[in-house]
Amino acid sequence: MLVLRSTIFNILFYLNLLALMIGGLPRLAEGRHAVMRQSMRWGRSSLWLLRVVCGMRVEFRGLHHIPEGGIIVASKHQSIWEVFALLTIFPDFTYVLKRELSRIPLFGLYVSRGEQIAIDRARGRAALAQVSEKAKQVLGDGRQLLIFPEGTRRPPGGEPQYKFGVSFIYSETGARCLPVALNSGLFWPRRSFVRRPGTVLVEFLEPIEPGLDKAAFLEELQSRIEIATARLIEEAIAQDPTLFLPATSG
Numbered sequence: 366m367l368v369l370r371s372t373i374f375n376i377l378f379y380l381n382l383l384a385l386m387i388g389g390l391p392r393l394a395e396g397r398h399a400v401m402r403q404s405m406r407w408g409r410s411s412l413w414l415l416r417v418v419c420g421m422r423v424e425f426r427g428l429h430h431i432p433e434g435g436i437i438v439a440s441k442h443q444s445i446w447e448v449f450a451l452l453t454i455f456p457d458f459t460y461v462l463k464r465e466l467s468r469i470p471l472f473g474l475y476v477s478r479g480e481q482i483a484i485d486r487a488r489g490r491a492a493l494a495q496v497s498e499k500a501k502q503v504l505g506d507g508r509q510l511l512i513f514p515e516g517t518r519r520p521p522g523g524e525p526q527y528k529f530g531v532s533f534i535y536s537e538t539g540a541r542c543l544p545v546a547l548n549s550g551l552f553w554p555r556r557s558f559v560r561r562p563g564t565v566l567v568e569f570l571e572p573i574e575p576g577l578d579k580a581a582f583l584e585e586l587q588s589r590i591e592i593a594t595a596r597l598i599e600e601a602i603a604q605d606p607t608l609f610l611p612a613t614s615g
Contacts, residue, residue, distance in 0.1 A: 386471050427568045458509045535577075546592075551609075
């Protein structure tokens with residue numbers, strides 16, 4: 366039953382995404398806000414499909430920690446799930462994403478029209494400087510800058526690999542940073558088509574104020590996210606012992 370439900374969901378998920386991208390093409394002339402509205406529809410409809418087809422729900426905690434105005438949102442990254450789920454919380458977002466995603470046919474058009482920040486990681490510090498300048502504009506407009514500090518998905522329980530980039534942006538922009546912990550990888554494992562029933566827990570933590578040096582900020586960010594993420598993972602496994610940690614299960 367798990368395999369069947371997962372298969373049905375995956376088919377519907379990508380059909381839904383394709384339909385939204387095609388259906389939204391005429392609205393792209395309206396600019397960024399049209400992309401935001403279509404992205405919100407994607408996030409909400411995907412969460413609905415997960416709940417109805419797979420029995421996967423979500424609980425957002427710490428919403429009172431989200432401040433108004435421009436802020437860096439630094440989220441743990443365990444699966445594709447948080448990419449669309451966070452869109453339901455932040456209505457005027459800009460993702461920092463790898464440049465390859467902007468080259469995907471049709472999807473890349475939305476990345477461009479939505480004024481997302483595509484980074485060429487091969488350029489190193491030069492790319493970071495360019496991202497920081499764009500980030501200043503985004504934050505100055507009161508938008509939310511979403512970034513995955515580890516740069517790629519990490520399995521639950523895996524060794525954290527936080528990159529320098531988020532601390533560079535934090536230092537250069539002088540913005541507050543909202544850490545986000547989650548346990549999505551238990552239910553939507555990376556490199557797997559299986560979608561497990563249960564409740565994904567997402568916790569928005571107390572913002573880190575500007576003013577820390579880069580090393581201290583990165584240490585504080587990693588500590589907050591990893592401690593909270595471990596707690597959310599333990600809570601989920603206590604509720605459902607059949608869940609497992611991919612990083613420790615071989």
